[in-house]
Amino acid sequence: MTREQLIENIKKKKSFLCIGLDTDLDKIPEHFKNTEDPIFAFNKSIIDATKDLAVAFKPNLAFYERHGLQGWKSLERTIDYLPEDIFVIADAKRGDIGNSSSYYATAFFEQLKCDSVTVAPYMGEDSIKPFLSFPGKWAIVLALTSNPGALDFQFIYDKDTPLYQRVIKRIKDWGTIDNTMFVVGATRAEMLSDIRKIIPDHFLLVPGVGAQGGSLKDVAHHGMNSDCGLLVNASRSILYASSGSDFESAARAQAESIQSEMETLLREKNVI
Amino acid sequence: MTREQLIENIKKKKSFLCIGLDTDLDKIPEHFKNTEDPIFAFNKSIIDATKDLAVAFKPNLAFYERHGLQGWKSLERTIDYLPEDIFVIADAKRGDIGNSSSYYATAFFEQLKCDSVTVAPYMGEDSIKPFLSFPGKWAIVLALTSNPGALDFQFIYDKDTPLYQRVIKRIKDWGTIDNTMFVVGATRAEMLSDIRKIIPDHFLLVPGVGAQGGSLKDVAHHGMNSDCGLLVNASRSILYASSGSDFESAARAQAESIQSEMETLLREKNVI
Numbered sequence: 001m002t003r004e005q006l007i008e009n010i011k012k013k014k015s016f017l018c019i020g021l022d023t024d025l026d027k028i029p030e031h032f033k034n035t036e037d038p039i040f041a042f043n044k045s046i047i048d049a050t051k052d053l054a055v056a057f058k059p060n061l062a063f064y065e066r067h068g069l070q071g072w073k074s075l076e077r078t079i080d081y082l083p084e085d086i087f088v089i090a091d092a093k094r095g096d097i098g099n100s101s102s103y104y105a106t107a108f109f110e111q112l113k114c115d116s117v118t119v120a121p122y123m124g125e126d127s128i129k130p131f132l133s134f135p136g137k138w139a140i141v142l143a144l145t146s147n148p149g150a151l152d153f154q155f156i157y158d159k160d161t162p163l164y165q166r167v168i169k170r171i172k173d174w175g176t177i178d179n180t181m182f183v184v185g186a187t188r189a190e191m192l193s194d195i196r197k198i199i200p201d202h203f204l205l206v207p208g209v210g211a212q213g214g215s216l217k218d219v220a221h222h223g224m225n226s227d228c229g230l231l232v233n234a235s236r237s238i239l240y241a242s243s244g245s246d247f248e249s250a251a252r253a254q255a256e257s258i259q260s261e262m263e264t265l266l267r268e269k270n271v272i
Numbered sequence: 273m274t275r276e277q278l279i280e281n282i283k284k285k286k287s288f289l290c291i292g293l294d295t296d297l298d299k300i301p302e303h304f305k306n307t308e309d310p311i312f313a314f315n316k317s318i319i320d321a322t323k324d325l326a327v328a329f330k331p332n333l334a335f336y337e338r339h340g341l342q343g344w345k346s347l348e349r350t351i352d353y354l355p356e357d358i359f360v361i362a363d364a365k366r367g368d369i370g371n372s373s374s375y376y377a378t379a380f381f382e383q384l385k386c387d388s389v390t391v392a393p394y395m396g397e398d399s400i401k402p403f404l405s406f407p408g409k410w411a412i413v414l415a416l417t418s419n420p421g422a423l424d425f426q427f428i429y430d431k432d433t434p435l436y437q438r439v440i441k442r443i444k445d446w447g448t449i450d451n452t453m454f455v456v457g458a459t460r461a462e463m464l465s466d467i468r469k470i471i472p473d474h475f476l477l478v479p480g481v482g483a484q485g486g487s488l489k490d491v492a493h494h495g496m497n498s499d500c501g502l503l504v505n506a507s508r509s510i511l512y513a514s515s516g517s518d519f520e521s522a523a524r525a526q527a528e529s530i531q532s533e534m535e536t537l538l539r540e541k542n543v544i
Contacts, residue, residue, distance in 0.1 A: 022372070050466055060370035065379035072344045093368055095392060097419040100294070100334040107337035120367060120392045122414055124421020142394055147369040149396020152442060155428040163428060163435070 001087050002136050003178045003227075006203070009055045009085055010228045011272050014263040017255065018056035018205065019046070019087065020235030021078060022063050027240050029247050034264040039064070039074035045083055046239060049248040053255040056231050057082055058089040058205075079112050087231070088114045088163075089140065089205070101130040109137045116140050118205070120182060121167045125174060132175040139180055143168050144195070146185025146208030168198050177201045183225070186214025186232065192222035201265045203229050210237035216258065220265040228271045234258060273359050273387045274408055275450045275499075281327045281357055282500045283544050286535040289527065290328035290361065290366070290477065291318070292507030293350060294335050299512050301519050311339070311346035317354055318511060321520040325527040327501050329354055330477075331360040351384050359503070360386045361412065361477065365431050367392040373402040381409045388412050388478070390455060393439045397446060404447040411452055413441050415467070418480030420455025449473045456495070458486025458504065464494035475501050481530075482509030488530065492537040500543045506530060 010016050019029035023039045034039040047057065048078035058076055064071035082088055094104040094117060101119075108117040119131055144154055144164040154164040161169070168182055184195055186208035194203070204223055206212040209232050216232060223230055234254075242250035266272045282288050295311045304310040331350055336343035354360055364498050366376040366389060373391075380389040381403075388410035391403055403411035416426055416436040426436040428483065435440070440454055456467055458480035467476070476495055480486040488504060493506075495502055514522035538544045 060368070060372055062366075062368055062375035062379070066375040066383065068379070068383040069341065069344055069348065071379075072341055076341065091368075093392070093395075094334075096332070096334055096363075097417070097421075102331055103334035103338040107334070107340070107343075111338065111340040120365070120394050122394045122425060123365075123417050123419060124424030124426070126419050126421040128421075145369070145395050147395060147398050149369075149398040149400075152396030153394060153435065153439065154396070156428065156435060156438060158428045158430065163425065166428060167425065175362055191358065259367050 003203070006055065006087055007227050009087070012178040013052065014179065014266060014272055015053055015055055016228050016230050016232055016257040016262055016266070017054040017258055018058050018233040018236055019050055019054045019255065020091070020207070020229045020233050021046070021057055021059040022235040022239065024063060027243065029243055029245065031245070037074055037077065039067070039071070040077040043074070043078045045248050046251055047081060049252045050255040051083055051086065052237065053252070053259040054086070056087040056089055058091045058233055060235070061090060061092040067202055076112065078112060087116065093118050093120050093142065094126070095123050095127045098126040098130060099121065102128050105131045105134060111135045116181070118142065118238055121171060124242060128171060129174055132179050137179065139175065140205050141171050141182050142168065143182040144184045144191060146187045146214065150185065150188070165194070165198060168195060172199050172202065177203070181205050183207065186219050189218035189222050192219065196223060196225065200225060201227070201229065203231060205231045205233065207233040208222040210234040216261055217265065220269065224265065224269045226271065228266060232262070275475070276494055278327065278359055279499050281359070285324065285327055286538060286544055287325055287327055287531040288500050288502050288504055288520060288534055288538070289326040289530055290330050290503045290505040291322055291326045291510055291527065292363070292479070292505045293318070293329055293331040294507040294511065296335060299515070301515055301517065303517070309346055309349065311336070311343070312349040315346070315350045317478040317520050319353060321357065321524045322510065322527040323355055325524070325531040326358070326360055330363045330505055332507070333362060333364040348384065351386060351463040359388065362389040365390050365392050365414065367395050367399045369395065370398040370402060373399050377403045377406060381406045381510040388453070390414065394444060400443060403448055404451050409451065411447065412477050413439065413443050413452065413454050415454040416456045416460055416463060418459045418486065422457065437466070437470065440467060443469050444474065449475070453477050455479065459489050461486060461490035461494050464491065468495060468497065473499070473501065475503060477503045477505065479505040488533055489537065492541065496541045496543070497535065498543065500538060504534070
């Protein structure tokens with residue numbers, strides 16, 4: 001999906017919601033557990049209930065790989081099922097030396113037909129660039145993550161610059177605003193203002209709203225640009241809004257509530 | 273596999289060779305291409321030809337994921353086929369927030385029954401620790417990699433300490449010498465002396481000998497300890513030693529040549 005198409009979808013749906021498909025067999029309603037492919041069946045219900053409210057879906061590979069071959073099948077079926085107008089993010093956090101990264105890119109862009117994949121920056125240029133040579137496909141690079149461990153290395157200072165800013169400064173020049181996004185956790189929303197000084201136009205993928213405690217309003221305040229420039233992810237708060245037979249309507253209600261707040265924020269910032 | 277078992281295998285086989293199963297359909301001999309599972313069939317031949325000369329095998333996940341479901345099947349069959357006395361490394365370079373890392377650990381340690389998995393340090397403590405709570409299983413953390421891009425971030429200095437050393441200093445205390453190794457590229461062998469001052473007893477996984485140009489002698493000189501403390505990987509130089517029908521004997525000859533040099537180095541350092 002191109003940047004223009006993504007922005008058009010955001011304006012049409014009045015939403016910059018990404019729904020994380022962190023689908024956990026231990027948390028989905030009981031009645032799925034006797035079906036032939038419980039993870040796909042649950043995902044299908046969630047997608048049907050929310051697809052008009054979200055612009056992106058983000059399967060987290062860990063939740064599929066833990067089930068081996070069967071998990072990979074559920075992942076393939078889920079991605080196949082997602083509608084054409086959905087931006088698909090493989091949350092895989094890959095990254096390896098050049099030819100290996102090329103094969104990961106093939107795996108996610110050509111085999112699985114995702115629009116984008118999350119990548120880890122530690123191994124540098126030849127680990128990132130192979131993801132940037134597929135037209136209409138995106139690398140979403142970890143910059144400032146939402147977890148407690150982000151403090152361990154991402155804030156190591158080189159002169160006055162913390163590592164996460166150094167990562168953004170270097171990597172923004174390896175690609176363009178048409179093929180590169182960065183991950184910035186909502187739990188550190190106040191830092192979005194500094195990041196916007198470095199990359200005013202890039203899209204940011206923002207996890208950590210909802211269950212992890214980040215505020216959507218703060219994220220929009222510090223991070224939204226004139227194209228929106230944000231994909232804000234919610235996973236558990238939507239997927240497991242109810243564990244009963246009303247899980248679909250509960251998931252939809254939760255997504256509606258987020259979309260409605262997003263619409264207000266998009267209007268306030270004159271994006272729509 | 274425990275540290276004691278690994279050391280025993282190194283002494284018994286007089287080898288610290290790890291063979292990287294970077295199996296590339298474009299490079300394997302023609303006659304495999306019409307078989308039902310060419311990647312597994314080729315791996316089986318390589319394993320049969322070299323298993324007495326190596327202590328570890330390391331499938332690189334990128335080469336399997338690029339083939340989707342079929343690739344995952346080839347990976348499972350390959351790991352199942354590896355003998356009991358082989359230390360199995362899933363070269364997957366995973367790492368995510370806590371509960372996702374737990375599921376990656378489940379995927380590689382319980383589903384695929386690998387002994388170890390390579391992990392990326394960028395996301396910090398809660399992304400690494402979930403890999404350290406499985407008895408007899410190992411996290412192999414990227415510290416100083418062998419690729420050109422290693423220079424982009426791994427040498428960012430915090431006061432006098434480059435990032436790769438900071439990574440080692442922090443992470444060595446999250447686990448023990450019984451469940452944590454570090455990746456250090458053979459292309460930077462001279463830095464192994466500095467690393468051994470920080471972690472004299474940890475095992476190091478050293479890629480980059482052979483096709484990437486690193487020297488085994490330099491690696492042993494700067495990095496070997498009294499338990500050996502090294503697993504040195506070779507992939508392409510063994511797998512594609514010949515593209516003809518003599519590929520097995522050529523792979524074995526290449527592995528024998530490395531093992532023989534390793535035996536000399538182990539004797540020189542009084543490990544055996």
